[in-house]
Amino acid sequence: MRRRPNHLAGFGSLVWLFVVGLPLYVMLVATFQTRADYAANGPLGLPENLTLDNYINDLNDGFAQYFLNTVVVTVAVVGLVLLLVPPLAYAIVRSDGKATGRVFRLFLLGLAIPSQAVIVPMFYLINEAGLYDNLIGVILPTAAFAMPVCVLILTGVMRDITPELYEAMTVDGASTWRIFRQLVLPLSKGGLSTVVVFSSLQAWNGFLFPLVLTQSSENKVITMGLYDFQTEHGVDIPGLLAAVVLSMLPVLLVYLFARRALVQGLMGVGGK
């Protein structure tokens, strides 16, 4: 089909590129300048002397520790989700009991609970459990709130496995465990990678639970580090923005090398 080029749309797309790109450009340029230079040049000026000091200072001022804490939280959340959700999804898809159907409906209900709504009781529960200001106290609710979407993704993928395959393995006398390990898991790879990406993004970018459940700097995750940096030294804009860049770096790297999986993980849609 021959079409005239759409000049209006082309112009609009460049305007939007400007809207998206300008803040990112200003941010990057600012992080390579000293505070004095940034104040003198202004956010839109061109830098003269480039420096890495902002990054080095941030890492020395605790961001190395916050980074590590965030990695711990992320790995633990992904681990918990991978341990709990695949067996559940398998049971939802293949079990003939009524109870699993009810469990599935509870998870669907869970999709509608915003985490903001539960911060007070979560604070109460985590306090009672003696986990306040402890990374475990952040990991548990973060994993729980990542689960409904993961359940939805995995049940969707597992439903696509044809019944004939299960029956063939059952005829061969395979146990439930063997079917799960040798049939269900290998055929759900696409869904599993989406689940990994989705839950790690939730953990990496999570802010609300760390905000109300942690306090000391040795238990700070990177989003909390950013927030505290801003409230304490908000005037050091190049240093602050360098911290923002550090917090985005892993996600941007994944985006460069595994864009498809990341987009699917973000949208929370199946491994299709």
Added chain:
Amino acid sequence: MTTATAPAVDSEETTRNRRRPARPGTGAGRPGFAWAAPAAVFFGLFALVPLLLVVVLSFTRWNGLGSPEFAGLENWNKLLDDPVMVKSLWLSLVLTVLGVLVQTPLSILLGVWAAGHQRNRAVLSAIYFVPLLLSITAVSVLWRALLDPNFGIPSQATWLFGDGNLFGVQTSALGVLVLVSTWQFTPLHTLLYQGATRAIPQVLYQAAQIDGAGRVRQFFHITLPQLRNTVVTSTILMVVGGLTTFDTVLILTQGGPGTDTTNSAYYMYQKAFKSFDFGMASAIALLLVLVASLVSLVMVRLSGYDKMRSTMEGV
């Protein structure tokens, strides 16, 4: 779907022979409830119990120390008499409506544009997507720095921004909140519209071209009507997200100037973790959940989305 459909399907006959009625409970090789139990218990403990607790706590008095005391309807009465609470609900509504009005047309246009298969569109779409990857915290901190009254962009363009302090007046502070949410979340909705646009049958456009309909008419008479289900989905996401907006308010405006950008989610946080009135905060949280669910439900009903009216009618 690539992975699951890979194995060849059995012949018609064997398939039919093997389709026996399932034997309840005894199904060999079928997972029992034990497979679902760990996840169910975990989720119940850390998501459903807190949801029930928020109901219970809304009827108690608790300052964060000691244990909550039963207080009857005290919190709810205070809530109804609290002018800041009423104002915060109004502000939540304003922020949500503005968010929908700004983001919907933008993301429809971008989504329809990105649905084209041209190479430059794919590259630009990949760049447009970046804000969505970042944490709300990072995005809010970034914009706070960009709009800083002393060192930010507004201070360089006083002819446009006056004294350069966008956070000092209610109108511009609300504008900043809408702008930042739009900047971050437009890619999500764009992606929804892109997918939906690609699913529109091409025959519709071919027929329209034969009838001599131009690009604009095709957009208004084919594309938009075909996207109506996506508009509902996307709007519900925006409404729920808009009503519970919290991180951006905390980082960008702290509810100020005064209480001029204190929306309900931020007010709840303040009541709990600044005034240590956890009972009142729970009541606000519960109110927010109820309002958000109610609005979603009404939207689903009004739009006829629950009847899943097919966009394929007449095709």
